[in-house]
Amino acid sequence: MQKLLLLLGDEAIAQGAIDAGISGVYAYPGTPSTEITEYIQASKDAKELNIRSSWSANEKTAMESAIGMSYAGKKSLVCMKHVGLNVAADAFINSAITGANGGLVVLSADDPSMHSSQNEQDSRFYGKFSLIPVMEPSNQQEAYDMTRYAFELSEKFGTPVLIRVTTRLAHSRAGVERKEIIEQNQIKLPSNLKQFILLPSIARKQYDILLSKQSEFENDAFKSGYNELIKGTDNSIGIIACGLAYNYLEENRHDNEINYPILKVGQYPIPTKMVNKLYESCDEILVLEDGYPIIEELLRGLLNKGKKINGRMNGSIPAAGELNPNIVAKALKLNIEDGHPKPEIVQGRPPSLCEGCSHTDTFTALNEAMLDYSPGRVFSDIGCYTLSALAPLESINSCVDMGASITMAIGAADAGLIPSVAAIGDSTFTHSGITGLLDAVNTKSPITVIINDNSTTGMTGGQDSSALGRVEDICRGVGVEEDHIRVIKPLRRFHDENLAIIKEELEYNGVSVVVAKRECIQTLGRRMKLKAQNKRTNKSV
Amino acid sequence: MKKDIILAGVGGQGILTIATVIGMAALHEGLQLKQAEVHGMSQRGGDVQSNLRISSKDIASDLIPEGKADLIVSVEPMESLRYVNMLNRKEGWLITSMNPFVNIPNYPPIEDVLKTIWEVPRNVTIDAEKVAKEQGSIKAANIVALGAASPYLGLKFESLEFAIRTIFAKKGEDMINLNLKALLAGKNYAVKRT
Numbered sequence: 028m029q030k031l032l033l034l035l036g037d038e039a040i041a042q043g044a045i046d047a048g049i050s051g052v053y054a055y056p057g058t059p060s061t062e063i064t065e066y067i068q069a070s071k072d073a074k075e076l077n078i079r080s081s082w083s084a085n086e087k088t089a090m091e092s093a094i095g096m097s098y099a100g101k102k103s104l105v106c107m108k109h110v111g112l113n114v115a116a117d118a119f120i121n122s123a124i125t126g127a128n129g130g131l132v133v134l135s136a137d138d139p140s141m142h143s144s145q146n147e148q149d150s151r152f153y154g155k156f157s158l159i160p161v162m163e164p165s166n167q168q169e170a171y172d173m174t175r176y177a178f179e180l181s182e183k184f185g186t187p188v189l190i191r192v193t194t195r196l197a198h199s200r201a202g203v204e205r206k207e208i209i210e211q212n213q214i215k216l217p218s219n220l221k222q223f224i225l226l227p228s229i230a231r232k233q234y235d236i237l238l239s240k241q242s243e244f245e246n247d248a249f250k251s252g253y254n255e256l257i258k259g260t261d262n263s264i265g266i267i268a269c270g271l272a273y274n275y276l277e278e279n280r281h282d283n284e285i286n287y288p289i290l291k292v293g294q295y296p297i298p299t300k301m302v303n304k305l306y307e308s309c310d311e312i313l314v315l316e317d318g319y320p321i322i323e324e325l326l327r328g329l330l331n332k333g334k335k336i337n338g339r340m341n342g343s344i345p346a347a348g349e350l351n352p353n354i355v356a357k358a359l360k361l362n363i364e365d366g367h368p369k370p371e372i373v374q375g376r377p378p379s380l381c382e383g384c385s386h387t388d389t390f391t392a393l394n395e396a397m398l399d400y401s402p403g404r405v406f407s408d409i410g411c412y413t414l415s416a417l418a419p420l421e422s423i424n425s426c427v428d429m430g431a432s433i434t435m436a437i438g439a440a441d442a443g444l445i446p447s448v449a450a451i452g453d454s455t456f457t458h459s460g461i462t463g464l465l466d467a468v469n470t471k472s473p474i475t476v477i478i479n480d481n482s483t484t485g486m487t488g489g490q491d492s493s494a495l496g497r498v499e500d501i502c503r504g505v506g507v508e509e510d511h512i513r514v515i516k517p518l519r520r521f522h523d524e525n526l527a528i529i530k531e532e533l534e535y536n537g538v539s540v541v542v543a544k545r546e547c548i549q550t551l552g553r554r555m556k557l558k559a560q561n562k563r564t565n566k567s568v
Numbered sequence: 569m570k571k572d573i574i575l576a577g578v579g580g581q582g583i584l585t586i587a588t589v590i591g592m593a594a595l596h597e598g599l600q601l602k603q604a605e606v607h608g609m610s611q612r613g614g615d616v617q618s619n620l621r622i623s624s625k626d627i628a629s630d631l632i633p634e635g636k637a638d639l640i641v642s643v644e645p646m647e648s649l650r651y652v653n654m655l656n657r658k659e660g661w662l663i664t665s666m667n668p669f670v671n672i673p674n675y676p677p678i679e680d681v682l683k684t685i686w687e688v689p690r691n692v693t694i695d696a697e698k699v700a701k702e703q704g705s706i707k708a709a710n711i712v713a714l715g716a717a718s719p720y721l722g723l724k725f726e727s728l729e730f731a732i733r734t735i736f737a738k739k740g741e742d743m744i745n746l747n748l749k750a751l752l753a754g755k756n757y758a759v760k761r762t
């Protein structure tokens with residue numbers, strides 16, 4: 028037997044994509060999808076095969092670059108976390124209309140239970156919305172196999188394909204068996220060079236083509252083997268188990284007699300024929316799906332006049348949060364083992380800024396500067412610095428989506444809240460802060476923007492930041508006045524200076540930027556370690 | 569053979585290293601394995617846990633069902649109690665370091681934490697930092713905790729030693745030896761105690 032690789036779900040997807048013959052991966056980091064691109068970046072195979080893998084500025088630029096590679100006839104993978112698909116949505120939805128030339132696979136990693144996200148949106152909706160096939164693996168091996176299959180599907184039907192995973196699979200390890208490497212494509216432009224011009228007259232044709240493929244997509248989902256009807260002897264309930272939910276069902280089947288017929292779902296659009304067969308043969312249906320009740324809602328319909336459909340909508344399963352084996356057991360009315368009650372003595376231990384983090388010094392100074400004004404004026408963004416929301420700093424008043432700090436400050440200032448302050452990280456600034464700053468400059472908005480430039484994307488583990496060493500230049504280029512681009516070094520010993528600078532800029536009745544510049548200590552630590560290592564190896568050579 | 573293990577601690581305390589050692593030892597014995605890790609947000613000084621399942625048969629779920637864990641192995645006492653609801657009430661063992669990691673203002677008095685742990689039937693508490701220091705470095709406290717759990721893992725001790733040699737190979741002979749000694753010291757402590 029071939030030796031199994033012990034891979035995270037994310038890594039299985041990455042290996043699957045390498046072996047499927049991709050020429051590039053495009054991504055912006057985001058938990059729980061980050062490890063896919065990191066695996067490809069570190070892979071020796073990928074290096075030898077010359078697979079491009081550097082980070083994109085945001086999910087939209089990633090998606091568009093991948094569409095470009097697909098246009099040129101090569102296979103590309105795009106990875107993001109679920110909310111990243113919102114950022115990429117314009118390109119994503121329209122890529123369904125252009126169709127794919129080289130294989131185009133989009134991976135979106137959902138985060139039910141919001142382990143590290145601001146919502147638990149379900150990417151399968153995006154698949155339905157854009158009318159393209161969706162794959163949803165139930166385990167690491169399927170993550171590998173389905174990634175390969177998604178590329179095949181994409182090229183067979185000339186369509187982008189979406190793969191949806193959730194945190195649990197993305198971040199869980201198991202043995203995976205590899206298959207042979209498929210060669211990369213040569214450059215080959217679309218036979219119709221107008222295919223990607225979505226002028227209305229062409230878009231209408233392209234949309235008709237997409238609509239005409241729908242039955243083929245469903246037929247493929249019927250035949251591929253990734254949707255499977257498993258016979259049972261007890262027809263009082265029929266179970267539909269999507270993706271990972273199937274494992275939780277299996278877990279319960281190991282310990283209990285469960286003889287209900289099951290429809291295991293791994294590929295969408297879900298084949299009506301299979302659903303119908305299950306529905307007709309059973310008294311009621313239980314739908315197990317991580318995320319939103321998509322299948323459940325389809326089966327119920329608006330009027331819910333058919334057989335009883337159990338799931339999140341009728342309370343058989345909690346409306347929010349990820350599934351687990353015991354939730355499934357309860358839905359099946361099985362006895363579950365109660366564990367020890369949780370002792371009251373256990374206190375919460377929220378994540379916090381690392382000791383010595385530059386953000387602490389920046390926000391300490393900002394807090395003091397804000398004492399001159401009424402509270403509630405600091406609009407933040409997403410990154411490690413968002414942890415300044417918690418005690419002891421409690422500095423910020425908002426965190427909505429990446430880039431929203433500057434633009435919300437503009438709106439609040441327009442409403443009369445002057446000064447309004449934005450706090451944003453360097454990676455978030457290049458992700459989607461620059462355009463907001465341009466808006467501010469164009470309207471001479473009385474806001475102060477603190478750019479926490481720690482030379483890295485700290486929150487997601489220290490990936491390269493697109494603006495490395497160029498934050499002030501970018502601000503200048505956007506049109507912020509030279510006198511109001513101030514650089515501070517957030518260290519305790521510079522506190523008084525930094526405080527004075529922030530205070531001055533808060534007073535300024537126009538756009539001001541304070542760049543708080545000091546490297547993330549985690550990134551710094553890793554860089555130093557690597558340097559020492561390199562020195563050692565150089566010596567020994 | 570089937571063991572469901574919850575690993576617990578605070579971000580940065582090295583529970584993923586413990587997971588990797590157990591995982592490699594399990595693979596070395598030809599067992600199946602699933603290990604759900606925590607990445608991202610929760611790593612910055614927050615609580616972290618990992619579900620590790622090893623078995624001679626196929627493993628379905630990545631998550632251990634509540635009330636069914638055979639073992640909680642923790643490198644921090646309060647954290648060992650956070651997931652006690654996961655522990656099998658009839659035969660589960662709780663093995664934890666006694667050294668509190670205090671990075672929150674409302675950390676309860678350590679005596680009360682330990683008292684609560686000692687009320688859990690089948691527990692092992694170990695001063696992992698002290699034992700690790702005696703072996704050469706406090707850094708190996710996580711491996712001391714693993715050593716204390718080793719008699720309950722259902723794996724051969726030699727397999728764990730093999731895993732440590734492999735995993736720490738890149739870090740040099742000194743690190744390998746330190747961790748091997750830490751593993752053994754942890755085990756000896758647990759065996760003597762029970």
Ligand SMILES: Cc1ncc(C[n+]2csc(CCOP(=O)(O)OP(=O)(O)O)c2C)c(N)n1
Pocket residue numbers: 055056057058086108110111112114409410411412429451452453454455456479481483484485486487492547
């Ligand atoms: C649309 C979107 N993409 C990705 C993420 C994941 N994410 C959260 S914060 C962050 C980057 C933070 O980097 P930076 O702004 O430089 O701040 P730092 O963490 O370094 O302080 C990323 C990628 C997200 N929340 N939303």
Ligand code: SF4
Pocket residue numbers: 379380381383384385386411481485486547548549550612
């Ligand atoms: S990882 Fe870096 S940016 Fe994030 S809290 Fe730690 S030091 Fe600060």
